[in-house]
Amino acid sequence: MIGVILGMAFGFLQLFLLIYAVRSLCTQRLKIWPFAVQFFCPFFGLALCALLQASQLLPCAVTMSTILIVGAVVCFVRYRLRETNRKKD
DSSP states (O other): OHHHHHHHHHHHHHHHHHHHHHHHHHTTOOOSHHHHHHHHHHHHHHHHHHHHOGGGHHHHHHHHHHHHHHHHHHHHHHHHHHHHHHHHO
């Protein structure tokens, strides 16, 4: 269970940092630190999971990956819906 909780925490943190970095890029005020920090989120999450309970590494990794994939799909769908609504107006 601790692997899933750590995977959720670090997965959401990485997703938040990626969204924050991409939005700063879109507004032409590029911030480098979110890109750098999000790169290390999986490493720190899996290292912490290995220290606490090594048998939970797989659930931790799967949870992090799932959150990133689902988050990317949700952001993409929201963006597409917003664009189609703008074209209708």
